[in-house]
Amino acid sequence: MKTTNNILNFAIVGAPKCGTTSLFHSLNERDEISFLGKDSHLLGKDLDLLLRDHSININQVMDHHPSDSLIGDVSVWYLYSASASEEIFELNNKAKIIICLRNPLELIPSLHNQHVKGGDESDPALNSALTNDFRSGPVSTGVHFRQRPRYADVINFGEQISRYTRLFDQVLFIFHEDLRSNYKGAVQKIEAFLGLTQRDNIAELNQNKRQKVTNASLVKVLKKKPAFLKSVFRAVVPSKKIRHKLMETAMNKALTEDIDPTSNELTEENRKVICKLIEKQLPLLEELTGRDCSNWLKEPHD
Numbered sequence: 001m002k003t004t005n006n007i008l009n010f011a012i013v014g015a016p017k018c019g020t021t022s023l024f025h026s027l028n029e030r031d032e033i034s035f036l037g038k039d040s041h042l043l044g045k046d047l048d049l050l051l052r053d054h055s056i057n058i059n060q061v062m063d064h065h066p067s068d069s070l071i072g073d074v075s076v077w078y079l080y081s082a083s084a085s086e087e088i089f090e091l092n093n094k095a096k097i098i099i100c101l102r103n104p105l106e107l108i109p110s111l112h113n114q115h116v117k118g119g120d121e122s123d124p125a126l127n128s129a130l131t132n133d134f135r136s137g138p139v140s141t142g143v144h145f146r147q148r149p150r151y152a153d154v155i156n157f158g159e160q161i162s163r164y165t166r167l168f169d170q171v172l173f174i175f176h177e178d179l180r181s182n183y184k185g186a187v188q189k190i191e192a193f194l195g196l197t198q199r200d201n202i203a204e205l206n207q208n209k210r211q212k213v214t215n216a217s218l219v220k221v222l223k224k225k226p227a228f229l230k231s232v233f234r235a236v237v238p239s240k241k242i243r244h245k246l247m248e249t250a251m252n253k254a255l256t257e258d259i260d261p262t263s264n265e266l267t268e269e270n271r272k273v274i275c276k277l278i279e280k281q282l283p284l285l286e287e288l289t290g291r292d293c294s295n296w297l298k299e300p301h302d
Helices: 020-028 058-062 084-091 104-118 126-134 157-165 176-181 183-193 216-224 227-236 240-254 268-289
Strands: 010-012 033-038 070-074 096-101 171-175 211-213 255-257
Touching: 010 020, 020 033, 020 070, 020 096, 020 183, 033 058, 084 157, 096 157, 096 183, 104 126, 104 268, 126 268, 157 171, 157 268, 171 176, 171 183, 176 183
Parallel strands: 010 070, 010 096, 033 070, 096 171
Antiparallel strands: 211 255
């Protein structure tokens, strides 16, 4: 897997819903950095991603980037992937790894909401979806994943982090609570880690408004775009610009701003399940990250 000229210098490997999109945009402002993309997932071959183009060769992609730049990848499911760490190691065994973490009591509701909006979660109700998942109930076929990862498996941080710390000497941990309290400082920490001059002018963390899905079936159709409907839609509406506008309008009708603060509250039963998963990992997390994460067991950030 050796590239002809360029190498993968660093990778932000996840976890999902931990501020990686904001970090991508902040770091992408630098001329010295050249990203393969955001969530391109060119690696992580074990991930059953339905929309991935398996014909793309990451070596060829990297060789189209400037040779004097730091080439990076930001793909949030690399942390979950069982194979991505070794694939990155094969590309560059001295690559710098950045791992973003978040309190699972916050991460899981946010991830569930994203999966519903993305067509990978069939149950728009947070707690019934989690109860089904924690009891090993069925997972329906999604848009991005054939079967999305189970929520409990996504937050198995100790095992996931170990795959990277075992292979790589340089691993930086960025915690979501630090992004909220001092985003500029967190970005500067990453810049220093990458050997770059730290900037003073860094925009604040961009936090998107939470949306809820009002029509999950419509969202899934719009995201999945069945071949038959696509061909009919193209025939009826030849203009790509108009088609895009109609799709955008339809998606806006299927989503609404979530102003109910209780919509992402966990039931006591689901909260206990997640807390047990956190408690089980605390000693290993502290050993690996050098940080006491016991505060995750408290009430999550609003």
